Amino acid sequence: MISFTLPALGSDMDQGKLLQWRIKPGDRVGRGQVVAVVDTSKAAVDVESWQEGTVFELLVAPGETIPVGAVLATLLEPGETPETAVRTPAARPAAPAAPPSRAAQPAPAAIAAAAAAPSGGRRRVSPAARKLAEEHGIAIDQLPGTGPDGAVTLQDVQHAAEAQLKAAGAPAAGADRHAEMRRAIAAAMSRSKREIPHYYLSEPIPLQHAQAWLADANAGRDISSRLLLAVLQLKAVALALDRHPDINGFYLDGAHRPSAAVHVGVAISLRHGGLIAPAIHDVRQKSLDELMRDLSDLVRRARAGSLRSSEMSDPTITVTNLGDQGVDAVSGVIYPPQVALVGFGRVQERAWASDGALRAMPAVTATLAADHRVSDGHYGALFLAEVRDWLQRPEQL
Template identity: 60%
Template structure:
């Protein structure tokens, strides 16, 4: 029998609330199949199973809040039947008196095994629409069966007058606490060093403008996609920045999965992963970026997208500032930042001109690499962006 445990969806996750099961006992489960939806401090996440088998038992009821690593379901392996599995189960000791369950804290966070008082279940359509409208669906009153929040509830809330004097939502407050805990751990445990490089983007922007002029609106690329691809290709040459610090040592990542920092409408950040970035053409990468941003803001990410990132990239975009120096997201060992692309005075072939430029920064873990290594990495990013066709 296989125990399926609640996975960690990032270093800042200690527990999650089971919102719904996508499987039932007797169902066949394949690798990569979504089997449950779990609510974290940052988002409702679709949890994938990376084992195959037949569902034997669901151990947790929707609404229960459980720690990471807790068994939540069991699967039958090939050749195993439900009858043989039951015979193999250890005999349970006589039940002992159960202490009364303490009431939920003032914030209304549900206790394990109890139906959540302030986080009712939300239908997928309602959660998606609430994300589009910038509403917190868990703050609404549900009219569906067993108090489920429906699409109609979200639409009605969007038409209601906005309350005055309302503080931050429970989810936003929890997210701020989660981010603060992760970043405090990072600064406490990781000896950061920082580097920056101003990169001329004349060649890249000219190539992008020509390409986009010959493309349909759906096929056009944003400059940020070039930056992501350049980082991924540079990591092939500088693998010490692509991996994790675990168990007292560096563990290189199996592939280049870039976490992309995304600002959420209700406040806070989340950094889901774009998988195998170095191997993908720019057009495919652009489509995946668009899809990932939309799903992150609608609260429909998958567990592998929150646990696989091997290096995080933060881009401030056109509305940002000149440069950003980020904090490494443990257990990763580096973070790359890009400020806004802006025209600056530049000397080209001995002549003063105006050039679109971006400031690239690197925050890296001194236990794994040093400033010389990091400088060469930023130099490789710069070199790749001078040859946009190579991307």
């Protein structure tokens, strides 16, 4: 019997709410398959299975909140059958579904609008809208849609949920989620500053050659496929880790565990406040075009609340870029159990001495926050200098 447990989807997560199962008893599950959707304090996350087997039992009902590490389901191993397997007692009985409140019932006008929607086939509903409707007990088939051809959008469900909560005298769900997110971030960052002996380094990096190379590379591209400086920075960090692997990995159970893979967590600000840092996997092996596509996709899905569990649970180092906020430099706080965070500020013209002459040069300040239990200032300085040197050779990235 294989137990499938709720993974930690980030250092600031200690519990999650099961929104939806994507499997049922009797289904065959493969490695990497999405089996459930879990709501964390920051996003609804598609949870992947890293075991193979046949689904035997689902032990948690949608709507239940469970702690990290709790058994969600069991899988049959090869040779096991439902008749010979021993059933696992559920950690807690599934809570009965609450009857919908009067506020959840659609208004007559809503029913009329829904009835007027196209009847030729199933109504179009975005996945994010369907998840939110299930969470709030909203009958999505009776909800009017404002999207193309009457499609139900996430905004339609949000408006219905807010109206439902307002009628019941409860605070808006968005306000609750924002407060919960701030508490989770505060807990994780407090733990980081309490447990991790940080040291900080910074280095100004000239970008004249990198900007000129980017301009040439983007000259024949449409806007949607143009490369950003951010992908050069991500790739430079990943390549610098080849010679400085101690910066990449985790500190767990009192020991340093370097990672052979480079999964870079990208700090993304969410539209309604808060921060999330999901990973782009195998950055070292990817081309700049692949990284640009991955970065654009990750930002879009993070802000839509549609991420995968592997993206949340396995970043080996984090990069934050606050240059678009107009700041010169950022001194970040490490996301435990990672051991380093790299920051980039804004690009600005600076007085720069080169070849005995003083001239204006576009430059950025790169910073490193690192864990003194794993490395020291000398090692961190060599790593940051390596990042600087890679950004002087963009054609080799």
